[in-house]
Amino acid sequence: MKRDALSQRTFFEQVWLITLQIPRGKVTWYGFIAELLDAPHAARTVGWALHALTTEQSRWIPWHRVINKAGRCSLRNASFSYIEQQALLEEEGVQFDERGYTDLTVFGWEGLTPEEVQALLAQGRLPWESNQG
DNA sequence: ACAGTGACAACAT
DNA sequence: TATGTTGCCACTG
Numbered sequence: 001m002k003r004d005a006l007s008q009r010t011f012f013e014q015v016w017l018i019t020l021q022i023p024r025g026k027v028t029w030y031g032f033i034a035e036l037l038d039a040p041h042a043a044r045t046v047g048w049a050l051h052a053l054t055t056e057q058s059r060w061i062p063w064h065r066v067i068n069k070a071g072r073c074s075l076r077n078a079s080f081s082y083i084e085q086q087a088l089l090e091e092e093g094v095q096f097d098e099r100g101y102t103d104l105t106v107f108g109w110e111g112l113t114p115e116e117v118q119a120l121l122a123q124g125r126l127p128w129e130s131n132q133g
Numbered sequence: 134a135c136a137g138t139g140a141c142a143a144c145a146t
Numbered sequence: 147t148a149t150g151t152t153g154c155c156a157c158t159g
Contacts, residue, residue: 010156010157011155011156011157012156012157029141029142030140030141030142031141031142034141034155039155039156041141041142041153041154041155042141042154042155042156043141043142043154043155044138044139044140044141044142044153044154044155044156045139045141045154045155045156045157046140046141047139047140047141048138048139048140048141048155048156048157049140049156049157050140051139051140052157063140066140067140068140068141068142069141069142069143070142073140074140074141075140076140080140082140085140099147
């Protein structure tokens with residue numbers, strides 16, 4: 001796999017590490033994660049990274065806490081329904097209106113500082129990786 | 134090496 | 147709001 005020289009991780013893995021930091025009951029959007037990774041135009045790639053999770057990996061990565069910037073769940077044409085994604089979030093306390101929009105100013109994740117991102121990419125571990133390194 | 138592929142986002146209408 | 151267009155880019159055969 002192609003890896004970033006600094007983080008030693010692929011962009012996909014970087015996305016997964018960031019996504020792991022989103023707390024229960026909070027959401028963020030694809031472009032926000034792209035900005036945290038200093039790739040402000042890679043929102044589509046963030047979405048693809050989450051789509052690329054295997055079934056087993058998706059049990060550990062809270063992929064459902066990433067929605068679009070409009071405040072709605074995407075997956076409009078995907079196998080996993082946006083309705084199911086919204087239901088997962090509602091179980092965590094994220095509220096949606098009758099049109100399926102949530103208020104990102106209320107339920108949006110505050111994010112990480114650049115220093116926190118750097119530390120995470122340098123030493124963070126994915127759940128299926130050994131802690132021994 | 135390169136064209137195709139998306140769970141996006143910004144903008145226009 | 148909803149829909150269509152376009153730019154975007156890491157990853158894949």
